[in-house]
Amino acid sequence: MAAERAGPRTFLDIDTMHTANSHSLFPGIRMRRMRRDPFSRALMRENTITASDLIYPVFILEGRNQREPVLSMPGVERVSVDLLLKVAEECVSLGIPVLALWGIANAATQGLMSRLVAPDQQGALQGATTSVQSLSQLVGPFLFTLTFAYFIGNNAPWIMPGAPFLLASCLLVLALLIAMRVLAGMKPAEYVSSF
Numbered sequence: 001m002a003a004e005r006a007g008p009r010t011f012l013d014i015d016t017m018h019t020a021n022s023h024s025l026f027p028g029i030r031m032r033r034m035r036r037d038p039f040s041r042a043l044m045r046e047n048t049i050t051a052s053d054l055i056y057p058v059f060i061l062e063g064r065n066q067r068e069p070v071l072s073m074p075g076v077e078r079v080s081v082d083l084l085l086k087v088a089e090e091c092v093s094l095g096i097p098v099l100a101l102w103g104i105a106n107a108a109t110q111g112l113m114s115r116l117v118a119p120d121q122q123g124a125l126q127g128a129t130t131s132v133q134s135l136s137q138l139v140g141p142f143l144f145t146l147t148f149a150y151f152i153g154n155n156a157p158w159i160m161p162g163a164p165f166l167l168a169s170c171l172l173v174l175a176l177l178i179a180m181r182v183l184a185g186m187k188p189a190e191y192v193s194s195f
Contacts (some may be wrong), residue, residue, distance in 0.1 A: 050095070051094055051095035051096050052095055052096075052097055054096050054098075055096070055098045055099070055100050056087075056091050056096045056098070056099050056100070057073070057076060057099075057100045057102060058079065058084065058087055058099050058100065058101050058102065059076070059077075059078040059079070059102045059103050060078070060079065060080070060081060060084070060101060060102065060103040061078045061079060061080045061103070062080070063080050064080050064081075064082050065080060065082060065083065066078075066079070066080040066083075067079055067080075067083065078103070084101075087099070109129065110125075110126070110129055113125060113129065116183075143167075144164040144167065144168070145164075147163050147164045147167050148161065148163060148164050150163070151163035
């Protein structure tokens with residue numbers, strides 16, 4: 001056994017003491033300071049992921065009764081809207097609570113906007129919408145990550161993990177107001193003839 005000495009024990013003494021005893025299991029002494037309250041214990045515990053923590057991506061296709069595999073994501077398919085309910089039922093049976101729908105807004109947005117532009121300006125419209133989408137894909141993650149980090153940090157006026165969703169909603173309302181103002185500035189004859 002390790003020689004006893006006067007004074008407080010160090011980690012080296014504790015380790016030597018436990019390795020000298022063949023019947024003790026490591027660790028013989030568990031330090032508890034990192035697990036004294038439920039929040040700290042939750043941070044230190046092993047990660048567990050269940051189906052209820054997942055979000056299933058669903059990519060929408062135009063047409064009816066169509067399925068197309070996504071080659072870069074094995075097991076994920078593009079499906080037409082009429083097959084979407086079957087995918088949702090499967091997710092519910094597996095315990096996956098959320099579907100992320102992709103491919104709906106882009107086609108709908110471009111379809112609505114192309115009605116308001118003359119045929120000889122369709123290319124410029126496609127370029128402009130692609131530019132705006134690319135810009136939002138670059139700026140969006142950075143902006144929403146900063147928003148999330150600020151509202152869960154120590155200096156936040158209040159803790160609000162849903163702040164990025166609130167910001168996205170405000171930006172959407174702002175875009176809607178801008179679109180309504182642009183449409184209001186058009187002459188009725190131009191607006192009706194474009195449909």
